[in-house]
Amino acid sequence: xxxxxxxxxxxxxxxxxxxxxxxxxxxxxxxxxxxxxxxxxxxxxxxxxxxxxxxxxxxxxxxxxxxxxxxxxxxxxxxxxxxxxxxxxxxxxxxxxxxxxxxxxxxxxxxxxxxxxxxxxxxxxxxxxxxxxxxxxxxxxxxxxxxxxxxxxxxxxxxxxxxxxxxxxxxxxxxxxxxxxxxxxxxxxxxxxxxxxxxxxxxxxxxxxxxxxxxxxxxxxxxxxxxxxxxxxxxxxxxxxxxxxxxxxxxxxxxxxxxxxxxxxxxxxxxxxxx
Numbered sequence: 598x599x600x601x602x603x604x605x606x607x608x609x610x611x612x613x614x615x616x617x618x619x620x621x622x623x624x625x626x627x628x629x630x631x632x633x634x635x636x637x638x639x640x641x642x643x644x645x646x647x648x649x650x651x652x653x654x655x656x657x658x659x660x661x662x663x664x665x666x667x668x669x670x671x672x673x674x675x676x677x678x679x680x681x682x683x684x685x686x687x688x689x690x691x692x693x694x695x696x697x698x699x700x701x702x703x704x705x706x707x708x709x710x711x712x713x714x715x716x717x718x719x720x721x722x723x724x725x726x727x728x729x730x731x732x733x734x735x736x737x738x739x740x741x742x743x744x745x746x747x748x749x750x751x752x753x754x755x756x757x758x759x760x761x762x763x764x765x766x767x768x769x770x771x772x773x774x775x776x777x778x779x780x781x782x783x784x785x786x787x788x789x790x791x792x793x794x795x796x797x798x799x800x801x802x803x804x805x806x807x808x809x810x811x812x813x814x815x816x817x818x819x820x821x822x823x824x825x826x827x828x829x830x831x832x833x834x835x836x837x838x839x840x841x842x843x844x845x846x847x848x849x850x851x852x853x854x855x856x857x858x859x860x861x862x863x864x865x866x867x868x869x870x871x872x
Contacts, residue, residue, distance in 0.1 A: 599872065602663075603629070603696035604686045613685045619668035622679050624769040626724060630661035631697075633871040634734045654863060656870075659734035659749040661695070661709065663727045682715060685712050687727045693822065695729070697872060705736035705869055735763050735868040740856065742865055746851065754848035761867035766812035773805040773852065773858040779832070780810070783850040784840040791848075792838040799832040811839040 602614040602625065614746070616625050640649035665683070669675045684694060689711050698704045709731035718726035732817050732851055738761070746755050748771070761763070769782060779799060785791035796818065801807065807823040807829070818830045842865060851861050 598699060600630075600700050601698045602708070603698065604694070605694040606686045610685065612682070614665070619666075622668055622670070622674045622682075624666040624668050625663070626666050627664040628661065629664075630659055630729075631872040634659050653722045656734055658711075659707070659709070659731035661707075661729045661731060663729070665725045665727070667723045667725070680725070683700060683714070683725055683727075684802070687714050687725075687729075689714055690735075693729065699872070702872075703740065703867070705737040705738050707731050707736050708733070715849065718739060735870060736844045736872060738867040738869070740866070742867065744849075744863040744865075746849065746861055746863070748851045748853045748861060749858060750853060750855040752850070752852075754783070754785070754850045757842065757847045757849050758865070759842040759847055759865075759867065761869055762844050763868040763870045765868045766810065766816075766839065766841055766842045767863045767867050768863035769807075769809045769861065769863050771807045771861040772859060773801045773807065774803055775856055776803070777801040777853060780851060782840060783848075784842070784853060785848045786843045787846055792839055792840055794837040796829065796832050797836040799829050799836055809833075811841065832856075 599616055602617055604612045604614065612621070614621055614623055614625050634656050636654050638654045641652055642649045652684070667676050667679050669679055680717045691711050692708065693711060694706060694708050696704055696706050709729040711727065712730045714725065715727075716723065732803040744757050749859070771780070778801070779795065780799035781796070782794045783791050795809070799820070800818070802822075807819070808821070809818045810816055815841070818828070818833050820827045820829050849863065853859070
């Protein structure tokens with residue numbers, strides 16, 4: 598259950614809006630746009646064949662619309678003061694951050710830009726309607742999760758449970774303990790074939806640290822040896838998949854040539870498509 602909304606303006610100032618209380622001087626009358634956003638589906642049709650062939654999909658921007666009632670106590674607050682305070686946090690064209698606090702479930706955050714602010718002065722019941730466009734539609738749990746495992750030369754997988762509802766990339770870090778020329782990261786989920794990311798043709802020695810990011814918009818592969826960092830993106834096979842974690846049960850495996858196992862970590866944040 599949603600209990601309160603925190604709004605942060607570009608200066609870092611915050612406004613707390615409890616959902617079931619008017620102690621802030623405002624009543625949260627409605628929040629629209631918390632459900633999963635609409636998906637745009639691309640398909641192709643073929644002559645003499647019924648229906649179409651699905652090709653790709655993408656999710657649209659999120660439009661959050663917040664309706665606030667003004668609840669002054671006419672001692673320390675009045676209508677105009679409350680209106681002016683909202684301007685600090687919801688001025689149009691301003692980038693803001695929204696934190697949604699829940700009694701059950703994580704506190705999640707999303708950023709957006711204020712599109713419209715409407716608060717008629719001469720209405721009987723004065724309310725403010727604020728439209729916010731979020732160009733990245735997912736709600737993010739900012740708590741970073743860390744999964745720790747060890748490499749293997751076998752085909753044994755390790756279970757990893759992802760609590761988010763939208764797939765997410767991750768940052769993989771391998772601490773090299775012996776000479777290697779490459780390794781493969783495998784990931785799968787029930788009902789789907791395993792996918793892999795292969796690093797090959799690189800000379801690794803004990804003490805090297807390999808870091809690979811599969812995060813959309815921030816993908817990279819690099820090696821740290823002492824104080825020198827090297828880009829090894831060319832050593833990632835072009836046939837590799839930039840792996841994601843999916844909602845629910847995942848299986849992961851980091852496979853190397855036979856030898857002593859080495860520690861690795863997978864770090865990620867959980868993403869939610871709706872509240």
